[in-house]
Amino acid sequence: MSVVDHNAIGLSPRISEAEVADYIALLKPRVMSLVIFTALVGLVIAPGHVHPVLAFTSILCIAVGAGASGALNMWYESDIDALMSRTANRPIPRGRITRPEALAFGTTLAFFSVMTLGILVNWVAGGLLAFTIFFYVGIYTIGLKRWTAQNIVIGGAAGALPPVVAWAAATGSLSMEPVLLFLIIFFWTPPHFWALALFRSDDYARAGVPMLPVVAGPDATRLQILLYTIVLVAVAFVPWPLGYFDAGYGVMSLVLGAGMLALAINVYRRREGSEALRATRRLFAFSIVYLFMLFATLLVEVVVHAIAPSLW
Missing domain, CATH: 1.10.357.140 (UbiA prenyltransferase)
Incomplete structure (x- = not known):
């Protein structure tokens, strides 16, 4: 051999x-x-x-x-x-x-x-x-x-x-705070990776990996991306009204969530040609920004609270 x-x-x-x-x-x-x-x-x-x-x-x-x-x-x-x-x-x-x-x-x-x-x-x-x-x-x-x-x-x-x-x-x-962080990343993962899988579906099919676009098709995947994004936006927002995270986080979660949801809707609507490919790539790229900015806001809040606790 x-x-x-x-x-x-x-x-x-x-x-x-x-x-x-x-x-x-x-x-x-x-x-x-x-x-x-x-x-x-x-x-x-x-x-x-x-x-x-x-x-x-x-x-x-x-x-x-x-x-x-x-x-x-x-x-x-x-x-x-x-x-x-x-x-x-x-x-x-x-x-x-x-x-x-x-x-x-x-x-x-x-x-x-x-x-x-x-x-x-x-x-x-x-x-x-x-x-x-x-x-x-x-x-x-x-x-x-x-x-x-x-x-x-x-x-x-x-x-x-x-x-x-x-x-x-x-x-x-x-405690509840790390559980909330866990849930945010958990519900962020499917729309993030399924967006990647949509424009890499040929790769996964060739390797025999049963990713959702290969098994259920791109349209079903787009629907799942939208549904998981809706849940993600809600889960990411909830810690603010429940009092676990502060107002800066709450506002940022709404702004970022609106962007994430708009892109997910765009992926759901655009299903053919180069427009569909661009939509999935934009969602994939923005999802990284979404998670980074959301978690970065929590870091900023900790720093601001330490410097000027009277503001909170």
Whole structure:
């Protein structure tokens, strides 16, 4: 059997010549940046004072745990990654890193991120981080992605957990605020990724991944995007009238929600040709801005409250 055949089944006897950049790519740095940001918000808005060293350790462990999840995801999905234009340049399909190396790398990062967070910070956060990694790799990547069109809906729970882990790192417990952050990210995930899936549906079909546009068709996907966006806008607004977040957040959630909803309606209405493609791309791009600005507003409120508490 040739070396190439060995690589295809993940049994290559050779050692790769991967560079640092290849291992960084294995961590999914763009996904990691979102994890770091949402976790930072969960940590900052938590009550009480966290020692800066412990705060840094918490965010670092959550980031490394997210990177471990990304590496293990690429290890398991290297076969379908090679079939999709969006992922064909990842380190394993390119032959830069072998599957066993990716498995060892991801497992090592997962173990040390969980143990470090548990030992140095607290085991509530460590346990939640372990569950997050397990859910993303075991439930979503291995159990759901290739078997159900609801993979993104259920699997989105893993991406919504980082602010909950960070809150637990700061307080050693859970509360309604991190649950609300979890729900916002959870309901944000389907319209965000289904918009991507709409203009990448050929990729998913070629790889045999049952994403919603492939299984149910683009029109059904557009309807689901609209319905989930309506729920998202409502869920994101509710923390203000309930008194969990302040007025600045409430106003921002309304403004951003109006933009998100308008774009989702546009995706639902425009179903053919270049206009439909532009509509989905705009929604995908704006959804990133939506989540960033919404969570950034919470950070700004904390800073303003610390500087001028009399304003609140």
